Amino acid sequence: MPLRIAIVSQAYHPAVGGVTEHVDATSRLLRERGHDVTIVTARFRGARSDEPGVVRLGRNLVIPYNGAENNITIGRGLERALRETFRRGAFDVVHVHCPLAPTIPLLAVRSAAQPVVGTFHSTSSSDRDFRLFRRFLTPFFRRIDRPLAVSAAARDYVTRHFPGEVEVVPNGVDLERFRPGLPRDPGFDGGVPNILFVGRHDPRKGLPDLLAACRILAREGHPFEVIIVGDGWLRWRAERLASGPLKRRVHFVGRVTNANLPRYYSSADIFCSPARGGESFGLVLLEAMACGIPVVASDLPGYRSVLTPGREGLTAAPRDPHALATALRMLLLDGDLRARMGRRGIETAGRYAWPGIVSRLEEIYTALAAGGSAGRRADPRLGETGELGDGHQRGPVELLPAGA
DSSP, X not given: OOOEEEEEOSOOTTSOSHHHHHHHHHHHHHHHTTOEEEEEEXXXXXXOSOOTTEEEESEEEEEEEXXXXXXXXXXTTHHHHHHHHXXXXXXXXXXXXXXXXXXXXXXXXXXXXXXEEEEXXXXXSOOHHHHHHHHHHHHHHHHOSEEEESSHHHHHHHHTTSOSOOEEOOOOBOTTTSOTTOOOOGGGOSSSOEEEEEXXXXXXXXXXXXXXXXXXXXXXXXXXXXXXXOOOTTHHHHHHHTSGGXXXXXXXXXXXXXXXXXXXXXXXXXXXXXXXXXXXXXXXXXXXXXXXXXXXXXXXXXXXXXXXXXTTEXXXXXXXXXXXXXXXXXXXXXXXXXXXXXXXXXHHHGGXXXXXXXXXXHHHHHHHHTTOOOSXXXXXXXXXXXXXXXXXXXXXXXXXXXXX
């Protein structure tokens, strides 16, 4: 049965990142399956004002937090506008991404008269915010009928402070866009291995650690070049590190469109994500794997949700350029190992195809629309601590991707 679905997200085009990709992919596939989907997000500078199926409220403000650039929506009357949007849309379900984040997500959780699905995307090395604001946020968490998380790391981060059932429904990868065999960009076909980085130039992504590792390898005389896709407020530091032994080896591409991104993966021989922390899922790792590219990544719980060290790639301790150089060196020197890990990565990425993940979301939406919620509003025994009246605490439930 076709449903009317509102997807609320503070991050959406032209913002880049995993949340934007999740909203974009799920909304597109849900529409292809006959559902009526409206995306509710912020007004971004440069965004179209007449996009079909998109409602933009307030305006976006980027603030640094948790080592990254974060989107927050500001403006007068946001909650009133949300209530009116939900009323006019007559939605069957409202799906809120990052539901405990200010401002639009929290206001949407409070404003929606419909059943609410909430997907948690984040993790952090610090629990300070949840500790400080737990009392304020608990009623919002209890209002979510079906809390979801994109990985076990994201789930565990939430349930440490808000005990209850949180199902893992992961991010996915578009296997039509990202696939092996795409032509290489002739501009990056210089006869030496290419190391690719895709991400924002902010502290959390660890780009300086990658460049420091590459300086070590360059001094050792290894042939390679580095392709850097993305931009951010720390680009000046990255460009400074790309001098000396890395001169003429590093190519800063800047931001690229979704349509052009796959060709940079296809031009790479190794993908590297040296994040320092705060990563709940390895979406860029999956994109590289889907293209058959072996991965070198920081050893983080969120990355281990998709990467098995020694299978699809190698891991290194975060913030350790020497450990990163060791992993990169191993792959630079062994083409057969790169090929084996690339083939295994294709297999792993196949488990995260978006259609299977969207099918699970459809099941959740349909159950909620039919009144089959197993969420907190449907269980009057649920107290403020998240425990059932009979003393049994709800445990986490994990959903593996389709085909796992």
